[in-house]
Amino acid sequence: MNRLGWTVEQQAGIKRYFAFASFFTLLGVILSVVLIAMGNKGGWVLLAIVVIAWGGGYLFLNSTRKSQP
Numbered sequence: 044m045n046r047l048g049w050t051v052e053q054q055a056g057i058k059r060y061f062a063f064a065s066f067f068t069l070l071g072v073i074l075s076v077v078l079i080a081m082g083n084k085g086g087w088v089l090l091a092i093v094v095i096a097w098g099g100g101y102l103f104l105n106s107t108r109k110s111q112p
Contacts, residue, residue, distance in 0.1 A: 068097040
C-alpha cells in the first residue's frame with residue numbers, strides 16, 4: 044500500500060515545530076557557552092544534549108521528508 048504525502052497543514056506544522064525547536068536549541072547553546080565560560084563543566088553536557096537532540100530531530104525530519112512521495 045502506498046503512503047500518501049503530507050498535507051499542507053502537516054508541512055506547516057512541522058515547519059513551525061522545527062522553528063520552535065531551533066529557537067530553544069539556540070537558547071540552550073547560549074546558556075551552555077555561558078556556563079562553559081564561567082568554568083562549569085555541566086555546560087559541556089548541556090551543549091552535547093542540545094546538539095544531539097536537535098541533530099536527531101533534523102535527521103529524522105529529513106529522512107521522513109525524503110521517503111514521502
